[in-house]
Amino acid sequence: MKLTLNGKINRTYVQSLCMMFFHGEKFPENEENPAKFLTVNTYDTEEGIECECTLEAFGKKAKANGFAKFIEGEKYERTSKSAVGMAVYNAGVELTGKEIPWGILTGIRPSKVAYEQICRYGEAEAKVNLKERYFLSENKADLAIQVAKNEGEILKLSDNSNCSLYISIPFCPSRxxxxxxxSYATPKLFELVPAYIDKLTSEIASTLKSIKEQRLKLLTVYIGGGTPTVLNENQLEAVLKAVYDNTDVNELLEFTLEGGRPDTITEGKLSIAKRYGVNRISVNPQTLNDDVLKFIGRRHTVSDFLEAYERVRKSEIKFVNTDLIAGLENDSFDSFKATVDRIISLHPDNITVHSFSVKKSAQILRDNEDIYNKSDDYAIKSVDYAYKTLIANGYEPYYMYRQKNTVCDLENVGYAKKGTFGIYNVLMMSDCHTVYGVGAGSTTKIVKNIDGKLEINRIFSKKYPYEYLQDE
Ligand SMILES: C[S@@+](CC[C@H](N)C(=O)[O-])C[C@H]1O[C@@H](n2cnc3c(N)ncnc32)[C@H](O)[C@@H]1O
Ligand code: SF4
Incomplete structure (x- = not known):
């Protein structure tokens, strides 16, 4: 697509707006014979920013205008984005006829915008603004506000005196x-696991010692992946023991083991996890449709999941999460609806509903480059069904994020029964909590609140296990 922008306009923002209508669109500077054109002009008036845009594609042309008032305390760029967003959104909807549930909200967490709006105007006006200024659908405005309120409560736990620990196990049973x-998933790469565990456990010990020396209180520990339960019992025990020996696990608000793949969760591993203080675990079906599981190369069946879920419940680890994915290419609304209904009947404490995201390095894209152009509108219906049904069954949305290249630009939402919210998930996404990361691919984020101003410092570990092992 050829973009012509006149005015102080954020090019990346315009590109992300275009991608809401044309998934996978590219914007080369010197494209010969472009098939789509967008021209955007902005100019300042005394009261705000005016925007005019013209969009041409598929032999059709749509024109639209936008206007955003200057608001005291709001940066120029934010006002400009509102005006440009309004114009491009209206032109895009007119030309393509697409439904865009999140309106012009891209590149920022919806709950962050909702939170700012609630603080500034109160809940009722915040909802009106989300719908009228950002074009959110009724459901998405409600969702953003509910998440903002729940996140706000959890974020109150974090201050300069505390932190969390993330432990990375980037290995999986298969891809x-x-x-x-x-994540490493071949027998050859698995040979690195023993050396990886040796290095990881000493890093866990030294990090926890440093946390103690700094007199920081450790709020949560999260062992994530990959698939941490792919480790054998001895390896898993070594990781858990490194935590147990270097901090008082009874003092933690949350100790999570992201199991994930049902085919790796055994009674023995669960009893070790329970013994060392784990109080939250994931066992993830993604879908309860065997054909879809086969299609996504998950290498387990619905009955494997149900058996693993049973084992997890018997282990008496307090909180259980299950991950689902909506909008998978060969799934359907009826099949996803059946998955949601069946999962609810099992009463997990948390249900996380992801929307299918087409990742550049995923095999599914290599197998089918056209996947961007599939019509995925059933995904909108699916996540709306999950939202309404989960709320009707006593679950609340408490954390949410959006990713690029997701079907219909939908969201990922963590739902939980009251009192079972996953604390780490909210803290790590915010910019106000210090998280120490250990292991390959992890990030340490140190946050300091200096006179009300947040200073964030990020330190990245080596990405791949073999680099991590070579790192001094
Ligand atoms: C760290 S991942 C994997 C956890 C665990 N290894 C598993 O597969 O069960 C966490 C979750 O992200 C979601 N996820 C991963 N890739 C995704 C994609 N391309 N689109 C949507 N959700 C995705 C899945 O629901 C997955 O359970
Ligand atoms: S979805 Fe989970 S199990 Fe599958 S490859 Fe990714 S991290 Fe591994």
Whole structure:
């Protein structure tokens, strides 16, 4: 697509607006014979920013205007984005006829905008603004506000005197074809696991000692992946023991083991996890449709999941999460609806509903480059169904994020029964909590609140296990 922008306009923002209508669109500077054109002009008036835009594609042309008032305390760029967003959104909807549930909200967490709006105008006006200024649908405005309120409560736990720990286990039993996480899944690469565990456990010990020396209180520990339960019992015990020996696990608000793949969760591993203080675990079906599981290369069946779920419940680890994915290419609304209904009947404490995201490095994209152009509108219906049904069954949305290249630009939402919210998930996403990361691919984020101003410092570990092992 050829973009012509006149005025103080953020090019990346315009590109992300265009991608809401044309998934996978590219914007080369010197494209010969472009098939789509967008011209955007902005100019300042005394009261705000005016925007005019013209969009041409598929032999059709749509023109639209936008206007955003200057608001005291709001940066020029934010006002400009509102005016440009309004114009491009209206032109895009007119030309393509697409439904865009999140309106012009891109590149920022919806709950962050909702929170700012609530603080500034109160809940009722915040909802009106989300719908009228950002074009959110009724459901999404409600969702953003509910998440903002729940996140706000959890964020009150964090201050300069506390922190969390993330432990990375980037190994998996096999590779799912939609996934882009850095994770080793072949027998050859698995040979690195013993050396990896040796180095990881000493890093866990030294990090926890440093946390103690700094007199920081450790609020949560999260062991994530990959698939941490792919480790054998001895290896898993070594990791858990490194935590147990170097901090008082009874003092933690939350100790999570992201199991994930049902085919790796055994009674023995669960009893070790329970013994060392784990109080939250994930066992993830993604879908309860065997054909879809096969299609996404998950290498387990629905009955494997149900058996693993049973084992997890018997282990008496307090909180259980299950991850689902909506909008998978060969799934359907009826099948996703059946998955949601069946999962609810199992009463997990948390249900996380992801929307299918087409990752650049995922096998599914290599197998089918056209996947961007599939019509995925059933995904909108699916996540709306999950939202309404989960709320009707006593779950509340408490954390949410959006990713690029997700079907219909939908969201990922963590739902939980009251009193079972996953604390780490909210803290790590905010910019106000210090998280120490250990292991390959982890990030340490140190946050300091200096006279009300947040200073954030990020330190990245080596991405791949073999680099991590070579690192001094
Ligand atoms: C760290 S990942 C994997 C956890 C665990 N290894 C598993 O597969 O069960 C956490 C979750 O992200 C979601 N996820 C991963 N790739 C995704 C994609 N391309 N689109 C949507 N959700 C995705 C899945 O629901 C997955 O359970
Ligand atoms: S979805 Fe989970 S199990 Fe599958 S490859 Fe990704 S991290 Fe591994």
């Amino acid at each position: 799912c074809n939609y996934c882009s996480f850095i």
